Amino acid sequence: MCFRCACWRSPSRHCSPCRCCVPAGRRVTEPHAGTSHGLAAKLAWRRGALAFDIDLTLPPKGVTALFGPSGAGKSSCLRALAGIERDAIGRVSFGQTAWQDSAHRLFVPPHRRRIGYVFQEPSLFTHRSVAGNLDFGYRRAGRPSHLDRDGLIDRFGVRPLLQRRVDALSGGERQRVAMVRALLSDPALLMLDEPLSALDGAARADLLECLESLHGTLQVPMIYVSHNVDEVARLADHLVLLEAGHVVAQGALQDTLARLDLPPALGEALGAVIEGRVVSYDAHDQLIELDFPGGRLWLPYRHESVGQGLRCRIGARDVVLTRLPQTGTSALNQLPCRIIAVADADHPAQVLVQLDAGGCVLLARITRRSWHALGLAPGSEAWAQVKAVALGV
Incomplete structure (x- = not known):
């Protein structure tokens, strides 16, 4: 599979978008962090017995949480927004740029959406050191001068880990490295898919504090997936509540969690x-x-x-x-x-x-x-x- 264009062709570091990704002759523009518009999506697809029907509009800055009980479809929704879930049909736009428009056969592949994606299980390069993992995305982004590389390394406490091999790290250390690598890739949008779910109590609390300190200085919007309401309360500004593949409520964090008409599955x-x-x-x-x-x-x-x-x-x-x-x-x-x-x-x-x-x-x-x-x-x-x-x- 080609990691550049997400199609089933031979991998090529310099491959251009294929016909299945972008229609011929259509120019694809890159979104940028300074846009005055957020992310908007209207998508439908099926995954097993669960039918998804997503209609959401997210603000252009701050942290948006996708929240709901286990099995609600939060991770699948995030993957569809990123372009990883290729079965989703509909439209996705970020800023003034369309990322997907099924009616016009437009599909911008994930690597051209400038997304920093952190999975539940850190997807680091095991053949590289921690420093090598961090420098990979940083170099590909052109070593942008506006990114404080040393500041991010210190904020997430990974400086003592720079020369270590990835397979020698704990789960919490790997996740911190994955987050710094995503930030150093100079994303226009950061996506975190339950990054604390596999961590023990101490590692979870430590990383949550790192994310909390990042909140006030983050210049790009973040979408954060979680089923833990305390995480959401500490980090989120905007909230999207999901149940059974559908958006049941969305809005400002304080207003949405205090509504009286939420479904029973969200009662806790x-x-x-x-x-x-x-x-x-x-x-x-x-x-x-x-x-x-x-x-x-x-x-x-x-x-x-x-x-x-x-x-x-x-x-x-x-x-x-x-x-x-x-x-x-x-x-x-x-x-x-x-x-x-x-x-x-x-x-x-x-x-x-x-x-x-x-x-x-x-x-x-x-x-x-x-x-x-x-x-x-x-x-x-x-x-x-x-x-x-x-x-x-």
């Missing part, structure tokens, strides 16, 4: 993602205090410093509602709220309550009995109790 992910700033640190109890528009929250200390911006996810299951503030409770956090709306949950004994906490939307999953016993109703006031140990950060 329901909740709120709030953004605030660390205002104090209790060294004795190893807690930090986060200030946000709805009040203040105590969270377990990780490695944060006072003044640092921070995201916090509050799961709907972790919120307890009361009519009045409580004393003598182990819950460290109590927030005054106003009830916005209520909806049936996926179990008939439960309801979902949407809350306004100083302009921030929270969700609470409570029993129907508690809803009636407390006399709650849209527009009424309530207090949301949240245990500090339940807060995912």
Whole structure:
């Protein structure tokens, strides 16, 4: 298989796009990172018993998460956007450039889409050292001066690994190398397919911190596939929710996870993602205090410093509602709220309550009995109790 044009011909380093990739006479333009448009796709295909029908529009910057339960089709969707899933029929565009248009027999092969792709299992060259793997993409991109090669190597902690062989690396080390190699290829779009799923707890936490630090300085958009809602809450700006090969919701992260109309398969992910700033640190109890528009929250200390911006996810299951503030409770956090709306949950004994906490939307999953016993109703006031140990950060 030709890795340059993704067709079944003999490999050639200098091969041009084949007729199956680009119609004769059609000029293919390369997208660039400075475009004012994001990625748009409308595709349909079948993989086994699962029929895909994808219609999505992604912003031109920031991190978009493809999120959903196992088997929802997240990885297959990413492969179709990259041009690896050749059975997908429809249209894909990035910026002002069409990557695929089945109606006009247009198909730009993956290597001409300027995508940095990181798979679940790192696809590194085993016959090259770590330095050789990193330099491969960097040289092919023309050693672009705007890329901080040394800065990326240090940020992901791979400098001590440069002279080592790939087969001597741990899973976490391989994945860090794969990410740096993708970034050094000067992509217009970065795609990460569950890069932390095969890692143990320590390696996963370490790499997640690397990605989190990259978020604020990344100049190209990223599409991140995950089934872990805490990863999504820490990294994503935009969210696409998938179920059974279909997009069931998409939009800003905070708005989408707090919706009341999501399908039951996504029920465990329901909740709120709030953004605030660390205002104090209790060294004795190893807690930090986060200030946000709805009040203040105590969270377990990780490695944060006072003044640092921070995201916090509050799961709907972790919120307890009361009519009045409580004393003598182990819950460290109590927030005054106003009830916005209520909806049936996926179990008939439960309801979902949407809350306004100083302009921030929270969700609470409570029993129907508690809803009636407390006399709650849209527009009424309530207090949301949240245990500090339940807060995912």
